[in-house]
Amino acid sequence: MFNELYRILYDHYGDLKWWPSSSDDETVIGCILTQNTSWKNVEKSIINLKNNGLLNLNAIKNMDAEILKKYIMPSGFYNQKAVYLKNIADAVIDSYGTLDNMKNRDIKNISNFLKNIKGVGQETLDSIMLYALNYPVFVVDAYTKRFLKRYYNQNFTFDMIQNYALNDLKKDISMLKNLHAMIVELSKTYCKSTPQCSECFLRTGCKYHNSIKNSDR
Numbered sequence: 528m529f530n531e532l533y534r535i536l537y538d539h540y541g542d543l544k545w546w547p548s549s550s551d552d553e554t555v556i557g558c559i560l561t562q563n564t565s566w567k568n569v570e571k572s573i574i575n576l577k578n579n580g581l582l583n584l585n586a587i588k589n590m591d592a593e594i595l596k597k598y599i600m601p602s603g604f605y606n607q608k609a610v611y612l613k614n615i616a617d618a619v620i621d622s623y624g625t626l627d628n629m630k631n632r633d634i635k636n637i638s639n640f641l642k643n644i645k646g647v648g649q650e651t652l653d654s655i656m657l658y659a660l661n662y663p664v665f666v667v668d669a670y671t672k673r674f675l676k677r678y679y680n681q682n683f684t685f686d687m688i689q690n691y692a693l694n695d696l697k698k699d700i701s702m703l704k705n706l707h708a709m710i711v712e713l714s715k716t717y718c719k720s721t722p723q724c725s726e727c728f729l730r731t732g733c734k735y736h737n738s739i740k741n742s743d744r
């Protein structure tokens with residue numbers, strides 16, 4: 528199911544090379560900052576931290592919370608996000624020292640560890656697991672649910688999407704990373720809240736588009 532979808536999306540998008548970051552620490556910081564805001568706003572905060580040499584978990588752990596709030600202000604909800612960033616920086620450094628030390632371990636243990644950090648919800652957790660720590664999970668966000676419902680004319684649960692993605696892509700980490708990236712890209716350009724079906728390259732195989740087309744006859 529998803530392997531055929533992957534192929535069609537890949538023919539159009541290729542490798543989008545997600546997550547757009549230069550280190551695992553930056554990925555984790557980005558995963559927290561992107562909650563409830565656009566990536567454009569996150570980028571401004573990332574630049575603020577980078578320009579001051581603070582784009583890593585050690586710096587986040589040790590810096591003054593008020594200064595952190597100032598740097599991440601462009602991402603919105605900065606009081607809350609400063610707490611969340613400090614929570615995850617403290618937890619990772621106190622328990623593992625570095626993100627590298629969290630890789631190649633029992634996936635359930637790492638997932639449970641992250642789940643217990645305040646500020647790490649399901650989507651953030653899966654993004655960190657996949658993009659920063661290279662565990663085979665799939666990120667199921669609102670874009671993914673909306674797109675799959677339209678494309679297959681089927682209501683998928685979170686577990687169904689996870690299972691299809693992991694089985695069909697054979698737990699291939701780079702494919703799991705890229706499938707989510709391609710769905711986000713598609714959802715921002717074509718499969719928006721009002722879908723732009725007439726311009727969409729998926730329209731021939733899309734059940735939603737075909738049902739609209741048939742009802743117009």
Ligand code: SF4
Pocket residue numbers: 674677678717718719722723724725727728729730733734735736
């Ligand atoms: S054809 Fe329309 S509904 Fe289907 S994926 Fe494209 S934009 Fe979404």
